[in-house]
Amino acid sequence: MPENNEDTAGQIRKAVSVIRELRPAYKTLLDFYGQIFVAQETSKSRTHIIAIQIPEEVLSVKIREEFPLISMSEFAIDTEAYESLSREICSIAERDHGNMAVPAKMLIHAADTGKIELRSLFSGLLEGNSSFFEKITGELGIEKDSLAFLTYNSIKPSLSLCAEQLSGYLDTDNKWEKGYCPICGNPPAVSSLEGEGERFLFCGFCWHKWHAPRLFCPFCDNRDGKTLRYFYSEEEKEYRADVCDKCKKYVKTVDTRKIERMFHPPLEHISTLHLDMQAKDMGLESGVQTGL
Numbered sequence: 001m002p003e004n005n006e007d008t009a010g011q012i013r014k015a016v017s018v019i020r021e022l023r024p025a026y027k028t029l030l031d032f033y034g035q036i037f038v039a040q041e042t043s044k045s046r047t048h049i050i051a052i053q054i055p056e057e058v059l060s061v062k063i064r065e066e067f068p069l070i071s072m073s074e075f076a077i078d079t080e081a082y083e084s085l086s087r088e089i090c091s092i093a094e095r096d097h098g099n100m101a102v103p104a105k106m107l108i109h110a111a112d113t114g115k116i117e118l119r120s121l122f123s124g125l126l127e128g129n130s131s132f133f134e135k136i137t138g139e140l141g142i143e144k145d146s147l148a149f150l151t152y153n154s155i156k157p158s159l160s161l162c163a164e165q166l167s168g169y170l171d172t173d174n175k176w177e178k179g180y181c182p183i184c185g186n187p188p189a190v191s192s193l194e195g196e197g198e199r200f201l202f203c204g205f206c207w208h209k210w211h212a213p214r215l216f217c218p219f220c221d222n223r224d225g226k227t228l229r230y231f232y233s234e235e236e237k238e239y240r241a242d243v244c245d246k247c248k249k250y251v252k253t254v255d256t257r258k259i260e261r262m263f264h265p266p267l268e269h270i271s272t273l274h275l276d277m278q279a280k281d282m283g284l285e286s287g288v289q290t291g292l
């Protein structure tokens, strides 16, 4: 395992180039996301969050009732690190000349001319305040989804550091056999198969990893093998989509035993959009609600 954020950033860079070789169609997308993932990892070393305290009596209720530890609005964000990463991601987007270039330019211009405070954006996102985003969209003319994308990706290091800190509160005696994240309650973006075939889920918001039953739909709790299946392509044995015929949703799974590169779940998530397209053609719906 890499020892620090710089090492991890280097491993991510390598994983990006491996996937780019394997799937040239993803080159443009990976050039863009690769830079963002590396910037996020590097930003972690200068991100400092205030530890979130959960009083004993609150914790015991959460564990007993199987509630997530916090709600999204309770995440602690390092505003300084957020602002600097936000500017970095916007400049990556501008240089990339893709869909995000114009919104990124407009956002930085709005921040520099005092029309908007960058930090107000993440509070809006964490509080799930869509009217706040609509208001900004109206005032600045930046599309809501682009604003959410740029904001979410800039708070991601804080989110994962909070998740790491909060995981110390989780009940290690009992497995969390739920389809939602034990930290923040969001659904999983990807799952993995590891070791002896153990299955793990990764939160689509804070990216916390938790152990899950092998035969299990995280979206409707279905555990009936007759209505759970998966599809995959012969050329890509490391990927599959786990499908639930009961709720018609699926989750993409990476068999980490079949890859040599570092497993960075957000990277694998965006490198498998072809599986999402296949699933959509089959009339299936993704259970993911990520800001990616």
Ligand SMILES: [Zn+2]
Pocket (backbone or CB within 6 Å): 163, 181, 182, 183, 184, 185, 186, 203, 204, 205, 206, 207, 208
């Ligand atoms: Zn989470």
Ligand SMILES: [Zn+2]
Pocket (backbone or CB within 6 Å): 217, 218, 219, 220, 221, 222, 244, 245, 246, 247, 248, 249
């Ligand atoms: Zn289901």
